[in-house]
Amino acid sequence: MERKTIEVVAAVIRDNDKIFATQRGYGEFKGGWEFPGGKIEKNEVPQQALIREIKEELDTEIEVNDLIDIVEYDYPTFHLKMHCFWASVKKGNLVLKEHEAAKWLTKETLYSVEWLPADLGLVEMIERLMAK
Numbered sequence: 001m002e003r004k005t006i007e008v009v010a011a012v013i014r015d016n017d018k019i020f021a022t023q024r025g026y027g028e029f030k031g032g033w034e035f036p037g038g039k040i041e042k043n044e045v046p047q048q049a050l051i052r053e054i055k056e057e058l059d060t061e062i063e064v065n066d067l068i069d070i071v072e073y074d075y076p077t078f079h080l081k082m083h084c085f086w087a088s089v090k091k092g093n094l095v096l097k098e099h100e101a102a103k104w105l106t107k108e109t110l111y112s113v114e115w116l117p118a119d120l121g122l123v124e125m126i127e128r129l130m131a132k
């Protein structure tokens with residue numbers, strides 16, 4: 001049987017040498033670390049979806065910058081297609097409305113949290129990009 005594809009957007013919110021990681025507060029992947037974001041709704045373009053999700057999850061207005069990568073990953077029950085963008089805070093204080101915890105990570109502490117399986121390749125890419 002064909003796995004269903006879930007199309008997601010994620011924000012790698014950056015402040016100079018740090019990026020913002022969040023820990024999932026509920027559901028199948030509770031406790032795992034991710035980049036905030038969520039499912040693209042019908043009739044939304046990824047950038048719009050991301051602005052909406054970050055407002056909902058963190059009560060913060062972001063600027064969506066360049067696309068980093070589109071991650072494709074097979075979970076046992078679905079296929080994930082995740083559009084990952086650099087982002088920066090425009091307005092707001094990154095309030096955790098749904099997440100359990102959050103951390104600002106540097107290149108050195110990037111692997112100090114338990115990333116969701118789909119994020120590992122992306123995190124490696126970010127590590128390389130943060131070198132500059």
Ligand SMILES: Nc1nc2c([nH]c(=O)n2[C@H]2C[C@H](O)[C@@H](COP(=O)(O)OP(=O)(O)OP(=O)(O)O)O2)c(=O)[nH]1
Pocket residue numbers: 006008009010029033034035036037038039053080082116117118119
């Ligand atoms: N947001 C986000 N989701 C990720 C990442 N890595 C990863 O495997 N996922 C998976 C977990 C979920 O199955 C799916 C995203 O769903 P989500 O739970 O964030 O979606 P949502 O915010 O719209 O939440 P909901 O309304 O479905 O509860 O993608 C990541 O870095 N960020």
Ligand SMILES: [Mg+2]
Pocket residue numbers: 036037038039057
């Ligand atoms: Mg989400």
